[in-house]
Amino acid sequence: MTPLIATTAGGPLLVLAILLPAAGVLLSLALGGRAAEKVALGLTPLGFALAWLIAMQVAAAGAPLVYAIGGLPPPLGIALRADGISAVMLLVTAIIVAAAGFYARAKFATPDGTAESRSALTFWIMLQAIWAALNLIFVGGDLFNLYVALELLTFAAVPLVCIDGRPETLAAALRYLLFALFGSICYLLGVALLYGAYGTLDISLLSQRVQPEAIVWTAAALMTAGLLAKTALFPLHLWLPPAHANAPAAASAVLSGLVVKGSFFLALRLWFYVLPALPSAAPGAVLGALGSAAAVVGSVLALRQARLKLLVAYSTVAQIGYLFLVFPLGLGAHAWSALGWGGGLMQILAHAFAKAAMFFSAGLLAEALGHDQIAGLRGAARALPLTFLTLGLGGLSLMGLPPSGGFEAKWLMLRTSAASGQWIWSLPILAGGLLAAGYVYRILAPALAEGEIELRARPQRARELIALALAMTALVLGFAPQGFFDFIEIGRPLAAMSAP
Amino acid sequence: MTPPVLAGLAGAALVGFGLYGLILHPHPLRKLLAFNLIGSGVFLVFGIVARRGAAAGLPFDPVPQAMVITGIVVAFAASALAVALILRLAAVSGKVTLDPEAWAKTPSTRPDGGGGQ
Numbered sequence: 001m002t003p004l005i006a007t008t009a010g011g012p013l014l015v016l017a018i019l020l021p022a023a024g025v026l027l028s029l030a031l032g033g034r035a036a037e038k039v040a041l042g043l044t045p046l047g048f049a050l051a052w053l054i055a056m057q058v059a060a061a062g063a064p065l066v067y068a069i070g071g072l073p074p075p076l077g078i079a080l081r082a083d084g085i086s087a088v089m090l091l092v093t094a095i096i097v098a099a100a101g102f103y104a105r106a107k108f109a110t111p112d113g114t115a116e117s118r119s120a121l122t123f124w125i126m127l128q129a130i131w132a133a134l135n136l137i138f139v140g141g142d143l144f145n146l147y148v149a150l151e152l153l154t155f156a157a158v159p160l161v162c163i164d165g166r167p168e169t170l171a172a173a174l175r176y177l178l179f180a181l182f183g184s185i186c187y188l189l190g191v192a193l194l195y196g197a198y199g200t201l202d203i204s205l206l207s208q209r210v211q212p213e214a215i216v217w218t219a220a221a222l223m224t225a226g227l228l229a230k231t232a233l234f235p236l237h238l239w240l241p242p243a244h245a246n247a248p249a250a251a252s253a254v255l256s257g258l259v260v261k262g263s264f265f266l267a268l269r270l271w272f273y274v275l276p277a278l279p280s281a282a283p284g285a286v287l288g289a290l291g292s293a294a295a296v297v298g299s300v301l302a303l304r305q306a307r308l309k310l311l312v313a314y315s316t317v318a319q320i321g322y323l324f325l326v327f328p329l330g331l332g333a334h335a336w337s338a339l340g341w342g343g344g345l346m347q348i349l350a351h352a353f354a355k356a357a358m359f360f361s362a363g364l365l366a367e368a369l370g371h372d373q374i375a376g377l378r379g380a381a382r383a384l385p386l387t388f389l390t391l392g393l394g395g396l397s398l399m400g401l402p403p404s405g406g407f408e409a410k411w412l413m414l415r416t417s418a419a420s421g422q423w424i425w426s427l428p429i430l431a432g433g434l435l436a437a438g439y440v441y442r443i444l445a446p447a448l449a450e451g452e453i454e455l456r457a458r459p460q461r462a463r464e465l466i467a468l469a470l471a472m473t474a475l476v477l478g479f480a481p482q483g484f485f486d487f488i489e490i491g492r493p494l495a496a497m498s499a500p
Numbered sequence: 501m502t503p504p505v506l507a508g509l510a511g512a513a514l515v516g517f518g519l520y521g522l523i524l525h526p527h528p529l530r531k532l533l534a535f536n537l538i539g540s541g542v543f544l545v546f547g548i549v550a551r552r553g554a555a556a557g558l559p560f561d562p563v564p565q566a567m568v569i570t571g572i573v574v575a576f577a578a579s580a581l582a583v584a585l586i587l588r589l590a591a592v593s594g595k596v597t598l599d600p601e602a603w604a605k606t607p608s609t610r611p612d613g614g615g616g617q
Contacts, residue, residue, distance in 0.1 A: 144567050151574045155581060162585070167593035174528055174585045175598050181535050181578050182522060188571060189515065189542045195564060196549035 004066045004081060004141075004204045004491075005074050010057035011067030014080040014139045017050050017090060021132035028125050033116030036124035037109055044098035047131065051094045055087035055487075064491040066141075074202035079141035081204070083491025085345060086138045089265060092349055093138070096257050096356050096470070097131045103360055103466045104250035119163050123251065126163075129156035130254060137262045143191050143201040143274070146266055147184065150230065154180040157259045160251040161243045172242035179229050179239040183263070186226030193219040203273050207493055212278050220278070223270055224287070230263035233324060234294030237317045241301075244313040249363020252309065253356035256316045261348055264323055271331060272341075276493045280331035291324025292428035299435030303442065308362045308372040311439055312355070315398060318432055319351045322409070325425055329416040336419040341492070342485045343412030346477065350405025353474035354397040360467035361390045364459040374442060379451025381444070386464040388447055393471040395440030400433045405477025504548050511548070514541030528589075528598055532582045539575045543568045 024043045028036035057065055064083040073079070082090070104127075108120040133153035140146040154177065162173035195201055197216065198209045210216050232240035240260070244252050271283065298318030305311040326344025330337050364387050366372040369380065381388040397406035410429050417425040514537055521534030550564040590596050 144570070148570065148574065151578065155577065158581065158585075162588075165588070165592065167589060170585055170589040170592065171598055174582065174589065177578070177582055177585065178522070178528065178531050178535070178598075181582070182538075184574075184578075185535065185538050185542060189545065192542060192545045192549055192564070192567075195567075196545075199561075 004064055005068060005079055005202070006066060007068045007071075008061070008063075008066045010054070010061070010065045011080070013050060013054050013057065014065060014067045014082050015069075017047070017054060017135045017139065018080075018132060020047055020050060021128045021135065024128040025125055025132065028121070028128065033118075033121040033124075034110045034112075036121055037105065040124045040128050041098075041101050041105075043128065044094065044101055048091070048094040048098060051087070051090035054082050055091055058082055058084060058087045058490055059487060062490060074142065074205055075200035078145050079202060079204070080139045081141040081491070082139050084488040085265075085268070085492075088345070088349070088488060089138045089261070090135060092352055093131060093134050093258055095473075096254065096352060097127060099356065099360075099466050099470055100250045100254050101127060103253075103363075103463050104248070106460060106463060107248060107250065119165075122159055122163055123248070126156045126160050127251075127254065130160075130259060132156075134258060134262050137265055141203050143194065143203065143206070145201075146269070147188055147191055150187065150263060150266065151184055153259060153262050154184065154230070157255055160255065161247045163248060163251065166246075168242070169246040172239070172246050176239045176243040179232075179236065183226040183229035186222045186229070187266075188226075190219040190221075190223035190226070193222070203269065206274050207276060210275055210277050216275070216278065220270065220275055220283070224267060224283075227263045227267045227270070228290070231260050231267065231320060231323075232317060233290055233320055234297055234317065235290075237294065237298070237320075240317055241310055241313040244316060244359075245307065245309040249309075249359050249366070252313070252363070253359040256313065256359060257352040257356040260316070260320060261352060264320070264348070268326070268344075271327060273493060276333075280327075284328035284331045287324045288328035288425055291321040291327075292425070294318060294321025294324070295428045295432035296321075296435065299432055299439065302439040303435065306373060306375065308365065308374055308377075308443065309359070311374065311443070312358050312362055315358075315436065315439060316351075316355060318436065319347070319355070319398065322347050322413070322429070322432065323351075325413055325429065328422060328425055329413055329420065334420065336416050338485070338489060339412055339419065340416035342488065343409050343416060345488050346405055346412060346480065347409035350397050350409050350474050350477050353470045353477070354394040354404075354406065357390050357467045357471035357474065358394040358398075360463070360470070361387045361394070364463060364467065365391075368455050368457060368459050369453070370456045374446065377443070377447045377453075378449055379447070379453040381447035383453050383455055384459065384464075386461075386468060387459065388444065390464070390467045390471045392440070392444055393468075393475060395436070395444070397471075397474040397477075399436040399440060400429075403478040404475045405480075406474070408478045408480065504551055507544055507548050511541040511544035514538065514544065516541075526597070526599075528582070528586050528596055532579060532586070535582075536575065536579060539571070543571060546571070 024039050028039045064081045067080045069078045108123045110116050110120050133149050136149035158173050158177045162169040229236045244256050295318050298314050302311050302314035329340030397404040400406045400410040414426050518534045518538030522531050546564045546568045550561045
């Protein structure tokens with residue numbers, strides 16, 4: 001395979017995908033709080049159109065789009081690349097950022113006649129900064145460039161956690177930042193070792209040069225450990241629940257649905273795109289074991305939470321665990337790898353939509369009731385039917401019941417574990433699904449029971465519909481056609497060999 | 501012992517001390533200093549990596565040096581953000597601790613579980 005280092009048709013679109021939200025950040029900062037909201041919301045349709053255009057180009061070409069920055073091809077220059085999974089993630093990010101933006105208007109809008117607030121300005125700027133950093137992560141083709149993108153993502157995400165300035169949110173943000181800094185410095189050390197060994201950090205060039213030798217294993221271990229800390233995989237998950245549960249609902253949805261996927265995406269890039277030459281059984285087993293532990297421990301902790309937002313946050317810890325099963329089930333050039341790869345990708349998408357919908361609903365619920373204690377939900381479903389419909393549908397996808405994206409993901413993973421003879425991975429998948437059913441039941445059962453409940457305020461119908469639309473998307477993913485699975489194979493090394 | 505090996509060992513020692521501090525010291529400011537120590541160790545490793553250009557007849561390889569400069573900028577920004585958070589935490593609450601138990605006694609009663617004005 002020739003390395004992908006020359007600019008292809010459609011390559012400049014990738015630059016636009018990064019520059020558009022970055023320009024929005026600068027414009028928002030220059031124009032101030034009142035305009036920041038309009039800039040951010042105005043950019044969302046443009047960003048979606050751009051992501052759609054990139055996806056169409058990738059599908060039409062059947063090969064990754066490449067752009068060599070400044071006309072300098074790697075190893076001297078830096079390349080941007082969009083393959084199948086990049087295009088899918090760009091689209092998902094555009095949709096969820098847009099949903100979060102419109103959902104957050106109720107809280108962070110600055111209508112005429114009210115004073116501009118610092119928290120509103122911070123929210124709109126950081127939302128666009130997260131979008132820009134994620135787009136850079138999805139199309140970056142150079143490991144050091146990706147390190148910078150990863151740091152930008154952290155710096156944009158941390159202020160969202162402590163946007164209201166209460167001491168416990170500041171402490172949660174600080175913990176998040178320290179975990180993230182530990183992760184990024186480990187990643188950077190790995191990058192230094194890889195550069196020292198092979199003299200390039202371009203993903204496409206590296207994948208052809210790496211050999212299974214000690215320095216590569218060391219670098220891979222360091223980079224993976226760093227990315228695990230940023231992705232909050234058990235046992236490095238301690239920072240996630242307080243950070244995600246204390247942020248405003250719109251921010252929680254972006255943090256849980258997208259931001260943790262950014263560092264997970266880099267882990268995929270590392271193992272599937274940079275290191276396909278390495279034997280995959282041992283690292284796959286380690287990552288799969290950690291993921292299985294996360295799926296079980298996260299679900300059990302979710303069962304024990306008294307607050308709804310904390311329950312949803314611990315459920316994120318569990319669902320992140322499933323993501324890591326893609327390593328034992330998808331790595332390597334086996335006949336079943338494509339199946340496991342499809343399951344892993346489907347899990348990213350299903351969790352992103354379902355979790356964003358659930359955080360939106362939890363936020364609406366907390367505003368309507370004035371608290372988010374699960375014990376105080378008795379009778380709430382009669383008062384807020386749409387919100388609980390969304391929670392239920394999102395929960396359906398988390399449990400993995402058909403028809404839903406979560407079911408599709410788990411079904412593909414179960415089929416892979418059977419086809420590959422690694423039946424051991426089907427145990428955590430099934431156990432996690434049962435436990436998820438338990439914690440979703442804990443929310444729905446009291447809410448559906450008879451009871452009188454007093455609403456402080458009725459949530460806006462439009463915001464309920466945004467959350468419902470995301471939950472429906474998570475369901476519709478279960479009907480993804482074969483074309484989708486062919487599309488995410490575009491640009492994956494070894495994909496041709498493992499095609500069924 | 502050649503200078504590159506010595507520098508590599510020094511880098512490894514810095515990373516080790518930093519990791520020890522980051523994990524064991526409870527105070528966030530000490531953790532932040534420990535992070536900067538790890539950073540110095542990593543940048544030292546980058547410095548040795550730059551010597552690989554010598555094999556090609558160049559005095560050094562400029563690419564790792566460019567990466568170190570970028571890395572220093574990023575680490576500086578990260579430290580500034582962390583110090584700002586620590587100062588704000590001290591100003592708002594009068595104590596600086598990351599222990600979740602210390603904050604559990606004042607549960608949130610705000611709607612949304614979050615805030616904003």
